[in-house]
Amino acid sequence: MIEVYVDGASAGNPGPSGAGVFIKADGNVIRASQPLGNLTNHEAEFEALIxxxxxxxxxxxxSISIRTDSQLVSSSVDNRYVKNRNYQPYLTHALALVDRFELCFIKWIPSSKNKVADELARKAIPLNTA
Incomplete structure (x- = not known):
């Protein structure tokens, strides 16, 4: 099972944002930092998952097991529902991708267990162009 850690970060809410992805795959590691433009923190969390x-x-x-410190993202994917309509497009996109896997689990973890993805997300924030 591939372990996938995701985190989104914003410098402001909304503000310049970044996504961090840390993947442990069969002894290999993938690290990714992605600038996201100006988003809210919750939007950045969904974009990191996507x-x-x-x-x-x-x-x-x-087969992947995703870990996120966003309770909103974790519960939204688990329940395939999000109450706030602003996040529905993000959830719809994420679920379309989730459904392409044979197995895909998502689990909430505390921020203290998601430090690498958090660092990668924060590293992406200054990469946004003005």
Whole structure:
């Protein structure tokens, strides 16, 4: 099972944002930092998930276990529902990607267990162009 850690970060809410992805795959490691433009923190969290899912699809992974410190993202994917309509497009996109895997689990973890993805997300923030 491929372990996937995701995190989104924003310098302001909304503000310049970044996605961090850390993947442990069969002894290999993938690290990704992606600038996201101006988003809210929750939007950045969803975008980080979408970015991670895309990387996993590109690498033809079939079984993944995702860890996020965003309770909103974790519960939204688990329940396939989000109450706030502003996040519905993000959830719809993420679920379309999730459904392409043979197995895909998502689990909430505390921020203290998601430090690498958090560092990668924060590293992406200054990469946004003005």
């Amino acid at each position: 970015h991670a899912l895309s990387i996993c699809i590109d690498n033809e992974f079939q």
